Amino acid sequence: MILGVFSLLQRRSAVAIAPTEIETLDRDGARALNWARSRGMRRARRRLLWHAGVLGLCLLGVGSMYWTPVGMLVFVLLNALIGMLLDCARVLLTLRGLEHSHGREYRAEQLLNVALAHDAGALQRPQARSRPAVLASFGLAFAVVAISWLVLLYLDRLGWQAAFGTPLLPLLLFLASTFRIGIAVQEIRLARMLTTGTREIYLEVDDTIGVHLLALTAALLSWPLGDAALAVLAWLVAATPLAWWAARWWWLRKSSAALSRRVRRTHPALAQSDATADEARDEF
Numbered sequence: 001m002i003l004g005v006f007s008l009l010q011r012r013s014a015v016a017i018a019p020t021e022i023e024t025l026d027r028d029g030a031r032a033l034n035w036a037r038s039r040g041m042r043r044a045r046r047r048l049l050w051h052a053g054v055l056g057l058c059l060l061g062v063g064s065m066y067w068t069p070v071g072m073l074v075f076v077l078l079n080a081l082i083g084m085l086l087d088c089a090r091v092l093l094t095l096r097g098l099e100h101s102h103g104r105e106y107r108a109e110q111l112l113n114v115a116l117a118h119d120a121g122a123l124q125r126p127q128a129r130s131r132p133a134v135l136a137s138f139g140l141a142f143a144v145v146a147i148s149w150l151v152l153l154y155l156d157r158l159g160w161q162a163a164f165g166t167p168l169l170p171l172l173l174f175l176a177s178t179f180r181i182g183i184a185v186q187e188i189r190l191a192r193m194l195t196t197g198t199r200e201i202y203l204e205v206d207d208t209i210g211v212h213l214l215a216l217t218a219a220l221l222s223w224p225l226g227d228a229a230l231a232v233l234a235w236l237v238a239a240t241p242l243a244w245w246a247a248r249w250w251w252l253r254k255s256s257a258a259l260s261r262r263v264r265r266t267h268p269a270l271a272q273s274d275a276t277a278d279e280a281r282d283e284f
Contacts, residue, residue: 014124021114021125025259026266032111033263035104036256039200044249047207051242054079057172058238069231071166073215075173076238077152080211082177083204084145086184091138094201097191101200102132112255119258134203141205148212152219207241214240 054076061067061075090098110128117125164170191201218233 012127012129015127017114017118017123017125022118025111025114025118025262028107029111029115029259029263030267032108032115033256033259035108036112036252036259040105040108041249041252041256043200043202044245044252048242048245048249051207051245054176055238055242057176058235061166061169061172065167065169067166067169069227069234071169073218073230073234073237074164075169076211076234077215078173079176079180080208081145081149082180084141084208086180087138087141087203087205087208089184089188090201090203091134093188094191095134097196097199097201098134098203100196101202102134104197104200105202106132112252112259115259115262116255119261137205138203141203141208144209145212148216151216155219206244210241210244211237 058067058072058075062072067075113125113128187199187201190199214233214237218230218237221233222230
């Protein structure tokens, strides 16, 4: 989801569930459920596994290779920077696919919110977050990354030369980057070859913005608090994206279960059939 991290900081008041929303839920709920199970949760699991891998490499580096907190922070930051560079390629080559994928995600999320509230017997649901704008979100991420790197390089608080002297850090960074680039190239190639919507493609701006803002905060706080605080903050920077995607996966699992119960009541024949790839491409 684009800029989903900022939705945590946004006060979202409850609004009444309108009758038209229930009608939309009954009409398009099956498609939204298919998206959540076949694409939304799959993406959340992949991001969760990726960030678990990054955190695992940090644990390996600190435990076996004597990485410093600075080295670990640099490793996480540069991984996020690679994500920003890959987003540049996605925007340049597959903008239409990005807008379609994020738009579908947004529409499905609204139906899942309604289903979750209605299943609990509530008459209200959380207010919808802002509709994602691909170019605006990418521009914001680019600005955050540029400002963060300029400030960090100016302060020289992270000690880049010392960080790259950490054993095997450049090698692990190269291997992780090569793996990510290979997957991204295949993802972009398929998105360009196939009909729009057949293969979904997403930006990574949430992870990029979150990591850079946390790293900048850690570098600034380590001045008055000292190096011991930097060690704790570095682990916070590495673990936060993992926690975010774990929460995202759990919410999709819970809301899709609520929507599934609704679909079984309103479309019993459809609920008994398996979702197909054609249904996954249906618009809603």
